Amino acid sequence: MKRLLAVIIMLASGFVLSAAAQTSPASPAGPTKVAVIAFQAAVGQTNEFQRNFADLQKKYEPKRQQLQTMATEIDTLDKQLQAQGDKLSDGERASRAKIIEDKKKQAQRFQDDAQNDLQGEMQETYNGVASKVFDVLSSYAQQQGFTLVLDETSNQQQAPVVLYAGANTDITKAVIDAYNLKSGVPAPPAQPAAAAPKPAAKPPATAH
Numbered sequence: 204m205k206r207l208l209a210v211i212i213m214l215a216s217g218f219v220l221s222a223a224a225q226t227s228p229a230s231p232a233g234p235t236k237v238a239v240i241a242f243q244a245a246v247g248q249t250n251e252f253q254r255n256f257a258d259l260q261k262k263y264e265p266k267r268q269q270l271q272t273m274a275t276e277i278d279t280l281d282k283q284l285q286a287q288g289d290k291l292s293d294g295e296r297a298s299r300a301k302i303i304e305d306k307k308k309q310a311q312r313f314q315d316d317a318q319n320d321l322q323g324e325m326q327e328t329y330n331g332v333a334s335k336v337f338d339v340l341s342s343y344a345q346q347q348g349f350t351l352v353l354d355e356t357s358n359q360q361q362a363p364v365v366l367y368a369g370a371n372t373d374i375t376k377a378v379i380d381a382y383n384l385k386s387g388v389p390a391p392p393a394q395p396a397a398a399a400p401k402p403a404a405k406p407p408a409t410a411h
Contacts, residue, residue: 237352242354259325259328270317351365
């Protein structure tokens with residue numbers, strides 16, 4: 204369950220951070236101050252997330268017990284077949300083997316459905332908490348004067364994710380200006396504003 208939780212948190216975090224990075228508020232201009240955060244771990248360790256995760260575990264406990272019951276039944280039938288196999292006719296042995304195989308397929312479908320449902324609810328739970336954690340992070344970064352906050356990742360091959368960027372860290376315009384200066388291409392002339400159409404003249408009134 205803990206491994207599944209870690210996988211779900213990792214997948215869900217990508218959606219939240221991608222959206223959050225596009226809505227980061229600007230901070231006052233000043234010297235660059237960088238911070239790092241293990242965002243996924245931070246969300247997973249909040250009291251609210253821990254509470255919600257415990258509630259989910261309780262919700263899916265009956266399904267876990269049902270799956271355990273199915274697994275025990277299959278194991279019992281399998282052992283009985285192995286113990287009695289040489290005493291059974293070919294038809295009886297094949298019939299019992301088919302029953303076991305059908306029960307295994309049923310148990311696998313049950314497990315897959317339960318796991319998919321759990322993953323969906325876990326993602327919703329994570330997203331709901333993560334969005335609020337990001338709001339706190341954003342406010343904290345502004346209050347502490349951080350201009351850049353990077354998400355630490357356990358995957359060394361993955362570059363850190365920008366969670367928050369102050370206005371003075373955006374170098375888009377500076378790069379454009381530098382490129383224009385180097386290329387020597389002048390700015391295109393300003394287009395004149397389109398003349399407003401004159402109102403049509405009214406026809407003279409006809410004398411009666």
